[in-house]
Amino acid sequence: MVTCTGCALLCEDIEVVIENDRIKESRNACRRGAARLRGCKNRLAPSFNKMQTDIDTAIKKAAEILKNAKSPMLFGWSNSTCEAQVKGIQLAKKLNASIDDTSSFCQGLLIERVLKKKFRTCSLEDVRNMADVLVYWGSDAQDSQPRHLSRFSVFPRGESRQRGYEEDRLAIAIDVRESNTAKICKGHFYRIPLKGDREFILALMDALSGKVPKYDAKRILELAGIMKKAEFGVLFAGIGLTYSIKEDIDILVSLADMLPNFHVMPMVGHYNMRGFNEALFKETGFINRVKFEGKPVHDNKYAVVEVLKAKSIDALLITGSDPLSSLPRSVLPHLSSIPVICIDPCVTLTSKIAAVTIPAAASGLECGGSAVRMDGKVIEMSKVVENSYLTDAQILTRLMEGL
């Protein structure tokens, strides 16, 4: 059995056929996971200043860059094992660097509140065994976490939900477009205008407290009725909801407080984003956007987007992430003017502009380790294929030694 690292569901029931140290066929994994398990098409080679070199020189040069930088930043981490993340935090401490991960422009706001216990939350096994009302809000789980509906939420039969989706469960989708998840929810799809989440939450809170909501009264009252009657409800909060109510995410906390039987689960994309958030929270009390200046300081100006905008860093170490493909174009020019160190198994857009590239073993495939699933459960991953690549954690250890 192999653990798939395609998304934050970390499916552990994947069977594989291995041929010539590569996965030839995978069973039970979704299309996204199957592609991930097949491995990279273009393997990254160690390089310095776009000239191929050996791995020891690459690590040495990377250590030199970090040593000479006045305000370096360590970014990425969502596609690394928990062990590598802990090493990364240690490295940031040693360098007095700022550290941030992809949650700073993803689900960070929600995860922070979940870790601070402002929301009631539950495990995915609880969802499978007990949940009767499932609300997908701003989340297209069917496409982003393809096996979410079939493994845990809508379709499986659980201990207290023996009749599954036919009678025991009700799936509701709230979204700006009719996504594939909304198509499954059919009669219970609530379409809202862009940025309309705040008004929808306020209207829903009105309906829950017995007032007549300001718009679409009939349907919102119906939804409030369903949510009130739920024995074990789960609100899967997607990135659509988080982006829409960014500034006042606390109204979602107020809504959750009005629904005593409801649990909130952030729909995380990258497989170990929550792992990094938990590790940094344990270490510093903050989940991202931290700078170590003797003691950890948290500020929005240490977010990766803000530092690139303000041009306040002079070196960037990226582990298992591709900011060039995911960040807005307006903040990218600064990346080309500073030395970038890229640790990744595959060739990415970022690795093409990097000053130093260090190939790593793909976690969950070429090396083992642990990762945290979207609900907070720690999943152990094992090594599947033989190879000679260093793991993220080993590379970071050697970098620290090089300092």
Place this chain on the structure above:
Amino acid sequence: MPTVMELYQLLPKTNCKKCSESTCMAFAVALLSRKKKVSDCTPVLEESFKKQKEKLELLLLPTAGAEETGMIVHPELCTGCGNCVVACPVDVANDPHGAGTGCAPTNDKVIFKVIDGKVMAFNIKECRRFGKNRVLCYACIYPCPTGAIEFV
């Protein structure tokens, strides 16, 4: 997927009964369910119906890969989510602790399996749409938002 009416429009509509069906409409239904072939209709084979014959064959192309129950899985549309694996009542009955609870199938009695990110159908004779007591079951079509599973 072609409809019966589309096929009927291309047939001679003479109800000549040479194909042993009572009407051309009945022949169109038989064509779609793959009980008859285009060549069973002798008038269509004549030179004057050449164009219609070609069109008919073109329309029936997508049904060529259908299983015995008429099931077609479009691998290019399938995302491998496994909703059909878990929702299929036969899979649940044959593997209640595996496919029934959302986990990977634990035996070979199930109909659907996801291989290389795409769903494939096995044990097709177990399907509720097959055999003497067949029913018009939609359990695998309903949970598929991309329309990767079809019946003809």
